[in-house]
Amino acid sequence: MNILIKNVSLDGEIRDIFIKNGTIEEILEHCGKEADKIIDGRDKVALPSLINGHTHAAMTLFRGYADDMQLKNWLEEKIWVLEAKLTEEDVYWGSKLACLEMIKNGITVFNDMYWHWEATARASNDMGIRGLISAVFIDMFDRKKSQEQIEHNIKLFEISEKYKPYVTFTFGPHAIYTVSRESLQWMREFSEAHNILIHMHLSETQEETRFSKEKYGLSPVDFLDSIGVLSDRFIGCHGCWLDEHDCTILKSRKSKLVHVPVSNLKLAVGRVVPHFLMKEHEIPFCFGTDGCASNNHLDIIETMKFASLIAKFFTHNPTMFPAKETFDIATKIAANIFFLGDWEIKVGNSPDIILIDTMRPELVPNFDIYSDIVYASNGYIVDTVICMGKVLMENRQVPGEEEILRHTKKVARALVER
Amino acid sequence: MNILIKNVSLDGEIRDIFIKNGTIEEILEHCGKEADKIIDGRDKVALPSLINGHTHAAMTLFRGYADDMQLKNWLEEKIWVLEAKLTEEDVYWGSKLACLEMIKNGITVFNDMYWHWEATARASNDMGIRGLISAVFIDMFDRKKSQEQIEHNIKLFEISEKYKPYVTFTFGPHAIYTVSRESLQWMREFSEAHNILIHMHLSETQEETRFSKEKYGLSPVDFLDSIGVLSDRFIGCHGCWLDEHDCTILKSRKSKLVHVPVSNLKLAVGRVVPHFLMKEHEIPFCFGTDGCASNNHLDIIETMKFASLIAKFFTHNPTMFPAKETFDIATKIAANIFFLGDWEIKVGNSPDIILIDTMRPELVPNFDIYSDIVYASNGYIVDTVICMGKVLMENRQVPGEEEILRHTKKVARALVER
Numbered sequence: 001m002n003i004l005i006k007n008v009s010l011d012g013e014i015r016d017i018f019i020k021n022g023t024i025e026e027i028l029e030h031c032g033k034e035a036d037k038i039i040d041g042r043d044k045v046a047l048p049s050l051i052n053g054h055t056h057a058a059m060t061l062f063r064g065y066a067d068d069m070q071l072k073n074w075l076e077e078k079i080w081v082l083e084a085k086l087t088e089e090d091v092y093w094g095s096k097l098a099c100l101e102m103i104k105n106g107i108t109v110f111n112d113m114y115w116h117w118e119a120t121a122r123a124s125n126d127m128g129i130r131g132l133i134s135a136v137f138i139d140m141f142d143r144k145k146s147q148e149q150i151e152h153n154i155k156l157f158e159i160s161e162k163y164k165p166y167v168t169f170t171f172g173p174h175a176i177y178t179v180s181r182e183s184l185q186w187m188r189e190f191s192e193a194h195n196i197l198i199h200m201h202l203s204e205t206q207e208e209t210r211f212s213k214e215k216y217g218l219s220p221v222d223f224l225d226s227i228g229v230l231s232d233r234f235i236g237c238h239g240c241w242l243d244e245h246d247c248t249i250l251k252s253r254k255s256k257l258v259h260v261p262v263s264n265l266k267l268a269v270g271r272v273v274p275h276f277l278m279k280e281h282e283i284p285f286c287f288g289t290d291g292c293a294s295n296n297h298l299d300i301i302e303t304m305k306f307a308s309l310i311a312k313f314f315t316h317n318p319t320m321f322p323a324k325e326t327f328d329i330a331t332k333i334a335a336n337i338f339f340l341g342d343w344e345i346k347v348g349n350s351p352d353i354i355l356i357d358t359m360r361p362e363l364v365p366n367f368d369i370y371s372d373i374v375y376a377s378n379g380y381i382v383d384t385v386i387c388m389g390k391v392l393m394e395n396r397q398v399p400g401e402e403e404i405l406r407h408t409k410k411v412a413r414a415l416v417e418r
Numbered sequence: 419m420n421i422l423i424k425n426v427s428l429d430g431e432i433r434d435i436f437i438k439n440g441t442i443e444e445i446l447e448h449c450g451k452e453a454d455k456i457i458d459g460r461d462k463v464a465l466p467s468l469i470n471g472h473t474h475a476a477m478t479l480f481r482g483y484a485d486d487m488q489l490k491n492w493l494e495e496k497i498w499v500l501e502a503k504l505t506e507e508d509v510y511w512g513s514k515l516a517c518l519e520m521i522k523n524g525i526t527v528f529n530d531m532y533w534h535w536e537a538t539a540r541a542s543n544d545m546g547i548r549g550l551i552s553a554v555f556i557d558m559f560d561r562k563k564s565q566e567q568i569e570h571n572i573k574l575f576e577i578s579e580k581y582k583p584y585v586t587f588t589f590g591p592h593a594i595y596t597v598s599r600e601s602l603q604w605m606r607e608f609s610e611a612h613n614i615l616i617h618m619h620l621s622e623t624q625e626e627t628r629f630s631k632e633k634y635g636l637s638p639v640d641f642l643d644s645i646g647v648l649s650d651r652f653i654g655c656h657g658c659w660l661d662e663h664d665c666t667i668l669k670s671r672k673s674k675l676v677h678v679p680v681s682n683l684k685l686a687v688g689r690v691v692p693h694f695l696m697k698e699h700e701i702p703f704c705f706g707t708d709g710c711a712s713n714n715h716l717d718i719i720e721t722m723k724f725a726s727l728i729a730k731f732f733t734h735n736p737t738m739f740p741a742k743e744t745f746d747i748a749t750k751i752a753a754n755i756f757f758l759g760d761w762e763i764k765v766g767n768s769p770d771i772i773l774i775d776t777m778r779p780e781l782v783p784n785f786d787i788y789s790d791i792v793y794a795s796n797g798y799i800v801d802t803v804i805c806m807g808k809v810l811m812e813n814r815q816v817p818g819e820e821e822i823l824r825h826t827k828k829v830a831r832a833l834v835e836r
Contacts, residue, residue, distance in 0.1 A: 063794055064785035068740035101779035265727035266793070268736040296794040297780055306724075309683035318686040322486035361519035362715055364823050365830035367482035375684070376481055376714040380798045405782050412783035 001036050001389050008041025008355060009369075010345060017046060022389030023350045037391060043359045044383060045369050047327075048343045049108040049352035050300040051334035053258035054199075054237040054288025056114045057123070057131075058086075058094030060101065061412045063292040071267055079293055083115065085418050090411055091116035095123035097408040098298055103129060103398055105299045105379025108352035108387040109338065111235065111258070111288070113172035113199050117156050121167045129387050130352075132338060133160075134172025134199045139183050146183045153187075157194065165388065170197040175204070176220045177211045181227055188229045197338070198229065202236030202257075205269050209241045221246035230255045235337065237288060239273040240264055247281040256284045256337045261306045262297070263290035275311045275321065286334035299379040300330050308374055323370040355384035419454050419807050426459025426773060427787075428763060435464060440807030441768045455809060461777045462801060463787050465745075466761045467526040467770035468718040469752035471676035472617075472655040472706025474532045475541070475549075476504070476512030478519065479830045481710040489685055497711055501533065503836050508829055509534035513541035515826040516716055521547060521816055523717045523797025526770035526805040527756065529653065529676070529706070531590035531617050535574050539585045547805050548770075550756060551578075552590025552617045557601050564601045571605075575612065583806065588615040593622070594638045595629045599645055606647045615756070616647065620654030620675075623687050627659045639664035648673045653755065655706060657691040658682055665699040674702045674755045679724045680715070681708035693729045693739065704752035717797040718748050726792055741788040773802035 005017040016031035017024060026033070066078035091114065102110060109130040112120055117135040124131030135156055139146040153171065160169035171187045173179040191198055203209055203220050216223040221242065224230050230253035237258040242250075250257065257278060264272045278285045287303045289295050307329075308321040335343030335351065343351040356363075356373070360381055363372045373381070385393040392398060423435040434449035435442060444451070484496035509532065520528055527548040530538055535553040542549030553574055557564040571589065578587035589605045591597040609616055621627055621638050634641040639660065642648050648671035655676040660668075668675065675696060682690045696703045705721045707713050725747075726739040753761030753769065761769040774781075774791070778799055781790045791799070803811040810816060 060779075061783065063780075063783065064789035065783075067786070067789045067793060068737050070736060074736075097779055097782060104779055262727065265731040266736065268730045268734050268738075270734055272731075292794070296789070299780070302720075302723075302796070305720075306727075309680065309724075312686045313683040313690075316686050316688055318488060318492075318684065319486050320686075359820065359823055361478075361515055361522055361819070361823060362481075362717070364515060365479065365481065365483075365827045367830070367834075368485070371482035371485045371714070375485060376710070378720070378796045378798070380796070401779070402777065405777055405779060409783045412785070416785075 003037045004035035005039045005041045009045045024347050044355040047354055048331045049354045050106045050330050052107045052110040052289055053286040054260055055110050056291030057098035057112050058091040058114050059291030059293045060097040061094040063296045088116045088119045090415055091119035092123050093408045093411040095120040096404050099123055099127035099129050100404050101298045103385050103392050106354040106382035121163045125163045125166045128392050132168045132170050134170040137173045138178045139180050141180045146180055170199050173200045175201040184229050185227050197233050199235045202239050203241040204238035221249050225249050240269050240271040247277045250283050251281040258288040259285050260288045260290045263294040267294055284337050286337050287330050301379045304374045323374040326374050327370045353386040354382050356381050357383040421455045422453035423457045423459045427463045442765050462773040465772055466749045467772045468524045468748050470525045470528040470707055470718055471704040472678055473528050474709030475516035475530050476509040476532050477709030477711045478515040479512040481714045506534045506537045508833055509537035510541050511826045511829040513538040514822050517541055517545035517547050518822050519716045521803050521810050524772040524800035539581045543581045543584045546810050550586045550588050552588040555591045556596045557598050559598045588617050591618050593619040602647050603645050615651050617653045620657050621659040622656035639667050643667050658687050658689040665695045668701050669699040676706040677703050678706045678708045681712040685712055702755050704755050705748050719797045722792045741792040744792050745788045771804040772800050774799050775801040
């Protein structure tokens with residue numbers, strides 16, 4: 001499949017971009033090549049696609065079902081009650097809706113942790129976006145559960161072969177207060193042997209850090225380090241309660257973080273990750289939306305604005321997190337974190353690509369595309385999405401959209417009434 | 419002009435809404451009336467329109483021109499340099515772009531303060547939305563300038579007659595550190611005599627409160643109260659540095675506040691208005707976007723999410739600012755603040771009306787329209803806008819949009835290069 005994007009703005013110049021099987025073969029003022037698909041790039045800007053570093057895709061099913069509650073009541077009375085009833089089919093449709101929403105917001109890669117792994121893998125594969133997908137691993141320090149989960153994960157790792165190249169299997173140990181030391185150690189070994197990423201909630205709440213101190217006499221980071229779990233394959237999400245020392249350890253292990261500001265504010269976890277620490281200690285980090293029960297919007301452009309603005313505000317410094325840096329975090333730095341290769345639009349690279357429609361009131365006068373994206377807009381400014389060499393959206397149309405919306409609405413309502 | 423909206427969702431029921439000259443005449447399961455304009459309301463929700471409590475419309479011209487700078491450099495090197503060069507024609511096009519952007523985000527009322535008053539009034543009138551428009555009043559404690567400004571404002575008040583019913587003249591004393599006591603006292607008297615609103619920046623920065631203490635020995639609120647400026651016609655914007663005592667005074671004078679969280683975070687003014695104070699003291703407040711140099715997006719739905727989330731976070735209480743309450747603040751409470759009458763969609767009322775398109779991934783499964791609006795979306799979910807009995811947007815199309823975008827882009831670039 002060849003794609004030719006004509007007359008598109010790229011780094012301030014008007015260019016033709018020729019893409020063959022997902023790899024950029026030519027960038028010229030005028031490219032005379034034939035192509036299976038020609039896209040008119042006038043009034044549009046070409047950029048690398050966005051990456052969602054932390055979500056629970058199928059939780060779109062719970063969007064708007066329960067908000068504005070205390071965390072404990074919300075989990076115990078609403079979320080866990082519904083999750084106990086979830087079927088494979090529910091998760092498939094919830095994930096499909098999430099993939100649709102992400103495509104419409106210019107996201108082509110999502111790092112996921114949820115139940116019914118294969119349903120999310122199928123959805124990711126069917127929608128044609130890249131899923132780094134883990135099954136929630138919880139054993140509650142029970143030896144039998146641990147063994148079941150280990151066997152289940154080995155099976156999923158084998159199954160995952162059939163969903164390549166769209167799906168990559170990852171480990172999803174939920175958190176240090178729900179997963180035993182033994183399970184974590186097993187994951188570390190299997191992850192080393194098979195080069196598997198580990199996706200984990202880390203230092204999200206004060207309760208978590210208290211639990212860790214009480215049970216292990218260590219901070220969550222120190223505990224994970226003590227059993228060798230930290231490496232450049234470790235992705236810690238939230239990190240609200242990290243301190244200087246934790247950051248030094250993460251840095252020395254080349255571990256990564258995902259900043260999830262919208263969820264942290266909405267659930268009022270007391271702190272957001274101190275970005276200046278991540279910056280000072282040069283810990284690679286990217287942005288995540290979290291699942292739709294706690295955000296409720298799978299829009300990394302929105303998340304960028306929250307991240308940049310709260311960083312400025314908390315540091316009393318409006319020069320913090322400038323727009324271009326913020327955009328890079330959500331694209332090329334995120335791609336490095338997930339080992340996706342060079343995510344810049346250059347000949348020889350294979351990034352996914354989005355086209356932004358600049359003829360929208362909120363982007364005019366078009367002085368600075370990065371400022372306009374981060375501060376003046378949201379995901380709906382994305383007109384076209386190309387993932388792994390295929391056009392997933394053009395002129396904001398995604399094939400099959402209406403069916404996904406109508407069917408998922410039914411699935412979610414049936415779940416609530418079940 | 420009669421409008422009939424058919425089969426639209428209103429408060430959870432499917433209804434027909436018949437509007438005659440801007441007033442709702444009938445709300446029925448089936449309305450058999452003829453109408454000049456029939457709108458298909460299927461898959462849509464009817465709601466009162468949004469109100470932008472504080473902006474500087476023409477500053478769309480500066481969007482993305484200068485961000486991520488220290489406040490002082492940003493003002494002195496960028497914003498004031500451009501503002502000194504602004505012409506009436508620039509402001510007309512900048513305001514027109516702002517009106518277009520606001521219409522597309524479901525906003526039909528904006529409370530404005532800027533230079534070249536008549537240009538913004540013309541734009542508001544030509545675009546058909548309601549502008550409460552003030553001229554920036556700055557005298558820098560200079561008697562001659564004060565007199566000039568007073569004469570200028572009297573003239574504008576007279577001119578404003580010809581822009582009715584769309585435009586309402588208001589006073590725009592910039593702030594207590596730029597306007598003399600004498601000018602403020604004159605505005606108070608004229609405002610009493612002619613029932614004119616006073617729109618003022620209030621306690622936005624710590625410097626402002628320090629200035630007030632040094633010059634007058636009083637907080638900004640106490641100073642304004644000491645010269646009788648506070649009343650139910652007084653609209654104070656930002657209010658970041660208000661304290662308990664200030665709130666008691668504002669409450670006793672029935673004065674109003676506008677909460678501008680996005681700008682406060684972006685410019686890192688050190689605090690945002692303490693909502694719990696406004697709530698505790700029952701001070702009516704609504705939301706504002708600020709101008710596009712400091713937000714940069716005229717989207718009250720985005721502002722609602724910021725307001726609700728930072729309130730939850732700062733109070734450590736996720737039940738703060740629930741979605742419905744947040745929506746009401748941006749609509750019916752805002753309408754009360756600006757004396758626009760009952761803003762609910764009920765027979766006999768004349769609110770402006772928006773239709774939300776629920777067939778969008780970020781709004782599915784449609785469990786709760788208020789949660790979906792506040793937490794999962796932005797202004798682009800608005801499909802149709804009706805203001806003062808006229809349809810301004812349908813199916814997201816606003817007549818003349820492309821010309822406004824192309825022309826304003828030219829105007830902004832010419833301004834920068836002038």
